Amino acid sequence: MRTILYIIQKEFLQVFRNKSMLPIIFVLPVIQLIILVNAATYEMKHIRVSVVDLDLSGTSRKLVSKFQGSPFYQVKHTSFSYAEAEDEMKKGKTDMILQVPSGFEKKLLTEGMAKVQFVINAINGQSAGLTNAYSTMILLDYNREVVLDNNNPALMAGIRTIQTDYSYWYNPKLNYKTYMVPGILVLLVTIIGLLLSGMNIVREVEIGTIEQINVTPINKIQFIAGKLLPFWIIGLFELAFGLAVGKLLFNIPMEGNLGLIFLSAAVYLFVILSFGLLISTVTSTQQQAMLVSFFFMVVFILMSGLFTSIESMPEWAQKLDRLNPVMYFIRIMRMVLLKGSGFADISSHFWSLVVYAVCSLGLAILRYRKVS
Amino acid sequence: MAIASVHVHQVTKQFNGTPALDNISFDTGNGELFGFIGPDGAGKTTLFRILTTLLLADSGTCTVAGYDVVKDYKAIRNICGYMPGRFSLYQDLTVEENLRFFATIFGTTIDENYHLVKDIYQQIEPFRNRKAGQLSGGMKQKLALSCAMIHKPDVLFLDEPTTGVDAVSRVEFWDMLKRLKNSGITILVSTPYMDEAGLCDRVALMQNGRIMTISTPGEVISSYPLSLLSVKAGDIYRLLGELRAYPGVHSVYAFGQTAHVSFSGQQIERQQMFDFLKSNNHASVEISVIEPSIEDCFMELMNNPVEKQTN
Incomplete structure (x- = not known):
């Protein structure tokens, strides 16, 4: 036990002597939280619209002003030629064309029906879908007003609407940041844990210091414990630091028990650290370890549900995702922080992590050899 | 004093079919300064790695201070000091931190065994707050030797301790080895420098994984x-x-x-x-x-091997 303490002491000495280490520990989380949380958003704020109003009537202007008044739209360009508007979109200057045909008002008042056209740039399918949904909502709203304003019996007859009232649970304002911060924190803990632990042992191999360690009476368990515990502590500290930054900068909700978060993090870090250790046993230079870690990290993170929802993945991918430790921890974080879930709610995720930790740590210890 | 001799019997080691050690046998006495002389690739490092329990031999048996290198490897790790050919201390730790770390993991302290390393460590003590990576080649070797000695080993393995060290430091280093030997420690040292052979009690001349001859430097020369x-x-x-x-x-x-x-x-x-x-x-x-010098003898043995002498 004393030996483990000496190794931990030595590791901390080295970590804090490393000039790039302190910035990584303290600056990285802040920058990641600020940049990623603000940048990685699906909210559509500035849909750039090109308006082609060929009717120029009061009714059509009212429709255009509806778009102008919405915080989501920005009328960037007006023209009387559809071709010109299309050119703008081709140049990438607008995201959507709103075309009102001539005779729009007349048709609406006499026939009780008229058409407008939305042309949406759908290179990014997700944002195109959202743009369409927003635009349709505005149009519906506009429809209702037209009917009431004109008090036109021909229009009144067609109106049979069902009003839906909705509220969003656990994130009532649909604040994307609230959703992102817990995920970004997981990302942070994962990067710190996986890269630092794996690289640390390989570094001893690369520099040759492992040779000197191996002829000492330090045994395998002491060495691994001495190597993992410092990064386990740093990882937990990192999470606490990140949570504090999240609370201060983004005022993220903390509905559930923080103890539960740290309990899960403690287990999760063992998974990640043993992964790093495992990688270090199959590589012989820091560069190799870095590349292998990156490969796993990218796959784990992209499939973790951080950016895209797991439920919309194909079934085989969802099944595969059961092997993804990042996924479990992101779920636990979001459930506890946003929903206030208790242990019973997250227990299946939690125990999955425990099983994962035991397996990966066992495998890593088994694989690690002092004798070449 | 414990029995600190090293016995090696018919040890063979191959790397992917290339023999690194070919049927090596030798015995060292208690408190002997035993040298392995040979060019790069002679198998010196492989032999040391086997004796320090870092590598397993394909066949043959070795005992260090009465302990088998395979069965009793844990015991050997407590009583051996090993100084690898490549500088293997923590370059980002200071001189003193390195020494203290190696003392503590052997369950001892610098103070307890200071007398053992005093002669050597005193020379680098003025730089004790300097990082090991910033020391000169000679000082690095002195620090490495101090770290290998701090737990009071019975047997010391020094793998090419003077390679890459200037001539003055080399002489100093051998003086230190002489003094260590006088305190009863068995020292096995390898070197590619033939002129250092004369400083050992006995030498084994190695070439291509084989020991060509084992005897005192004087005998090697007189049998030319x-x-x-x-x-x-x-x-x-x-x-x-x-x-x-x-x-x-x-x-x-x-x-x-x-x-x-x-x-x-x-x-x-x-x-x-x-x-x-x-x-x-x-x-x-x-x-x-x-x-003739040892080098003349080595050249002669290399090209006209005689039946291996045993003594």
Whole structure:
């Protein structure tokens, strides 16, 4: 036990002597939280619209002003030629064309029906879908007003609407940041844990210091414990630091028990650290370890549900995702922080992590050899 | 004092079919300074790694201070000091931190065994707050030796401790080894420098994974079967070629600016060779009779292996 303490002491000495280490520990989380949380958003704020109003009537202007008044739209360009508007979109200057045909008002008042056209740039399918949904909502709203304003019996007859009232649970304002911060924190803990632990042992191999360690009476368990515990502590500290930054900068909700978060993090870090250790046993230079870690990290993170929802993945991918430790921890974080879930709610995720930790740590210890 | 001798019996190790050690056997005495002399690739490091339990031999048995290197590897790790050929301390820790770390993981303290490393450590103590990576080559070796010694080992393995160290530091280093030996520690040291062989109690000359001979440096030299001439002339390249063609010559090797010519018995007359070289337009020819050095013996053994001596 004393030996483990000496190794931990030595590791901390080295970590804090490393000039790039302190910035990584303290600056990285802040920058990641600020940049990623603000940048990685699906909210559509500035849909750039090109308006082609060929009717120029009061009714059509009212429709255009509806778009102008919405915080989501920005009328960037007006023209009387559809071709010109299309050119703008081709140049990438607008995201959507709103075309009102001539005779729009007349048709609406006499026939009780008229058409407008939305042309949406759908290179990014997700944002195109959202743009369409927003635009349709505005149009519906506009429809209702037209009917009431004109008090036109021909229009009144067609109106049979069902009003839906909705509220969003656990994130009532649909604040994307609230959703992102817990995920970004997981990302942070994962990067710190996986890269630092794996690289640390390989570094001893690369520099040759492992040779000197191996002829000492330090045994395998002491060495691994001495190597993992410092990064386990740093990882937990990192999470606490990140949570504090999240609370201060983004005022993220903390509905559930923080103890539960740290309990899960403690287990999760063992998974990640043993992964790093495992990688270090199959590589012989820091560069190799870095590349292998990156490969796993990218796959784990992209499939973790951080950016895209797991439920919309194909079934085989969802099944595969059961092997993804990042996924479990992101779920636990979001459930506890946003929903206030208790242990019973997250227990299946939690125990999955425990099983994962035991397996990966066992495998890593088994694989690690002092004798070449 | 515990029995601190090393016994190696018919040890063989191959790397992907290439033999690194080929049927090696030797025994060291208690408190002996035993040298392994041989060029790079002779198998010295492999042998040391097997003895320090870092590598498993393919066959054969080794004991260090009475402990088997396979069965009792844990015991060996407590009583051995090992200084790898490559500097293997933490370069980002200071001199003192390195020493303290290695003391503590062996369950001891610097104070407890300070007398052991005092002579060596005193020389680097003024730099004790300097990072190990910023030390000079000689100081690094002194620190490495201190770290290998701090737990009071019974047997010390030093793998090429003087490689890459300047001549003055090398002499100092061997002086330190002498003093350590006097305190009863068995020291096994390897070196590619033949001139260091004379400083050991006994040496094993190694080549291509085999031990060619084991004896005291004096015996190695006295068992040299030939006579030697040292020949010096302006054009060393032409000289070597012509000497090799000279009748009665056994071998010719370049030693810096001179050629060592070996022959058996008294077949070669100095004056005759002098005249021959003069007639071949060599300027400033000097010929003298010399005593063989370890290097001459090594060259001879390398090219004309005799039956391995046992003593």
